[in-house]
Amino acid sequence: MSLQADDRGVSEVLGFVIVFGLVIASVGSVYAFGVGELRDVRDYERVNNAERAFEVFADNVADVSRRGAPSRGTELKLADSTLGYGEATVNVTVDTTPGTPGDVNNSTGDISLSPVVMTLQDAGEVRYASGAVLRTDGGGPPRMVHEPDFVFAKDGVVVQLVRSVPRGTTRVGGERIARIRTVDAGRSPLLTRSETNATLRIDVNSSYAPAWGDYLTSEGFACEPYTDASTSVSCDLEDVSRVTVVRVTLRTTFE
Secondary structure (H helix, E strand, O other): OOOOOOOHHHHHHHHHHHHHHHHHHHHHHHHHHHHHHHHHHHHHHHHHHHHHHHHHHHHHHHHHHOOOOOEEEEEEEEOOEEEEEOOOEEEEEEEOOOOOOOOOEEEOOOEEOOOEEEEEOOOEEEEEEOOEEEEEEOOOOOEEEEOOOOEEEOOEEEEEEEEEEEOOOOOEEOOEEEEEEEEEEEEEEEEEEOOOOEEEEEEEEOOOHHHHHHHHHHOOOEEOOOOOOOOEEEEEEEEEOOEEEEEEEEEEEEO
């Protein structure tokens, strides 16, 4: 009986090596490129969830600051994030006769807002400041995702500045459910003018100043040049007939 060469075993081994190599290459590609993409998607969703929670918080604060509720509580889920306070000031000025001798200027001075801030580890930040919800994520510029309850109309302007006053601990974090208790601590008029053809100026000093500049520009203000890295912005609105600026003080407690 004659023996003939048989290459079936060699073919099976070669096929196994090729398939195994493809599997290893695929796993390596997914690890090199896909894991980073998945991490970015996860972090983006974390900031989205925080944004939605802060929109609820903003609505609860509006119950206290505008609708007369004595207090409200808002629960926030902390997952590798920290809840604390940031810095931001707003100055509102009314110039009745700009550019002429004897100008009559009224200004609120710098009003500290003490924004409530959630910092998400390696993902971004969401904050509440005077009715507005703002965020940063993925190294992009700051954005305003929920506008404040300001009124800019031809027959009058109403600016309600909500100032948070921390009570008790000013920073909480970890894997837990945190609760923000908001209590009405009073309100006071800061500025009331009824002249016609006045110019309203709003100056904001904050790391989120560009987002405030974008918002005020959308409301018809003319802003001095600013960039995504600006920490201050100044914007003017002309031909204002009546201006009312009120400061609402809220005590906020982290529980």
